[in-house]
Amino acid sequence: MPLLELHNVKVRYGAIEALHGIDLNVEQGQIVALLGANGAGKSTTLRTVSGLLRPASGTVLFDGKPIQGLPPHKIVELGIAHVPEGRGIFANFTVDENLAVGAYTRSDKAGVAADRERVLEMFPRLRERLRQNAGTLSGGEQQMLAIGRALLARPRLLLLDEPSLGLAPQIVRQIFALIRRINADGTTILLVEQNVHMALDAASYGYVLEVGSIAMHDFPATLKTSDQVRKAYLGVA
Amino acid sequence: MDGLSVGSLYALIALGYTMVYGVLQFINFAHGDIVMIGAWLSFWICARLGWAGNDAPPSLARAAATLLFAMVVCGTLGFLIERLAYRPLRSAPRLNILITAIGMSLLLENVGQLPIVFGTENQGMPGLLPKETLLSVAGVNITLIDVLIIGCSIALMAGLNHLVYSTRLGLAMRAASFDTKTASLMGVNINRTISLAFVIGAMLAAAAGFLYAVKYTNLNQPAFPTWILLGLTAFVAAVVGGIGNIRGAMIGGVLIGLLEKFGTAYVSSSFKEVYVFSILILVLLFKPTGILGSARVEKV
DSSP, X not given: OOSEEEEEEEEEETTEEEEEEEEEEEOTTOEEEEEEOTTSSHHHHHHHHHTSSOOSEEXXXXXXXXXXXXOHHHHHHHTEEEEOTTTTOOTTSBHHHHHHHHTTTOOOHHHHHHHHHHHHHHOHXXXXXXXXXXXXXXHHHHHHHHHHHHHTTOOSEEEEEOTTTTOOHXXXXXXXXXXXXXXXXXXXXXXXXXXXXXXXXXXXXXXXXETTEEEEEEOHHHHHHOHHHHHHHSOOO | OHHHHHHHHHHHHHHHHHHHHHHHSOOOTTHHHHHHHHHHHHXXXXXXXXXXXXXXXXXXXXXXXXXXXXXXXXXXXXXXXXIIIIGGGTTSOHHHHHHHHHHHHHHHHHHHHSTTTTOSSOEEOOOOSOOOEEEEETTEXXXXXXXXXXXXXXXXXXXXXXXXXXXXXXXXXXXXXXXXHHHHHTTOOHHHHHHHHHHHHHHHHHHHHHHHHHHHOEEOOTTOHHHHHHHHHHHHHHHHHOTTOHHHHHHHHXXXXXXXXXXXXXXXXXXXXXXXXXXXXXXXXHOTTOSSOOOOOOOO
16 A cells, blocks of 8 residues: 555636645655646645645545645644745744754653654764754755754655755755655655756656646656657757 | 823733634634724623722722633633634635634624623623822833732733743644645644633733723713724734734734823824824835734745
């Protein structure tokens, strides 16, 4: 049984239908890449999974149980953490406070302290800046903080929306190395990315969204050689 | 001294405006009326229990019981107002909820005037707190009642400050105030946080109403302009301090109270409101986000 299953999910913004009934599976332990152009519905898909949006119809199953229509705070408690587009850092909070909000759902103090230590070990830059206002961090540091904060909820499924957006290539490589490491530590990941090369290199399966529908889905090796993907996203004629 | 005690009342009321604004970016125009209800409820319970009348002896225990009663009832009222009037409009355009708030304000005033509620007669609040002057320093009379009002306000604000800045719940409230969507992704229950802001705001307003009633003892009828002006002045205090900022509301309240009293004493008492609103204009001109306010970047 997949960890996350979307069946015929339709999402509307007012009169406009943004997702025309999509099916998508994420198996336990995988990194699944969700690719597509701007406006294809990638972020909409993530927001629907995390409960920020309610599907007009269809089902979202997490661990076999329906979660569509639940409020976001309930979905976090079930084990899905969403790092939103634009990172959603609390800029007027310190780095440490941002991490504390990430652990908001948990009451096991010892477990939180251990996970905080693990996150700080993974992102040493954050340890140096614990007392600093998060708004003063660089883009890459903010992205690391956003991911670290999400990990403090101890998610089974991590939703990442454009983690490489606006970052220098060297930082992007660092972020992707961390994504693989988080996955190797046992967290399943659904990754939305514009950086198709990096995403397909990291992923174990990929979906391509086109204007609200799944255009194709396959293993990364196959997607990379597909003419459709090469033309549209890899800039290869 | 008078300025400080009035200022701390403004601060208590301003906190309610600022907390609700913090999470909803919405000015709760019915908030000032909660102050009136708090004051009148204090009178009502005293009258019911036979504590009314000008000869009633001051009693700290009775004062505390009255305060508690007003805070609990107003807290419940604040919760119900949000739940029944504002929550259904959460996703409606901002103007709808603003108009609803003005409607709610009128509703509270007019229901308050009903004969079976508080009526349209002015009433005399019993002097639950002793009036005597403690000492005079350089011509300044320090009365026990002002000391008690300031002490009570400081205790309430210190409690709130601790809740907001040193607890998990407070962290959730501040997170929700910065960005409700992201806070909900961290597991913060937004509806509960909003309810909490209304309940705490209404309880502080009730406390301000109670303290106001025991200080001035003459209770104007529920729709009388003094109540509206009281709410409005506290709103100015919230804006001057930086709306959405809890510590700003406290500073703004005390500042406005002092300014009003000093202006009254040294210039003229007929310009009382002029001082308050001039400060509002000055702040809006030179530091529109208020003393402690920070510029909020509008997301496009």
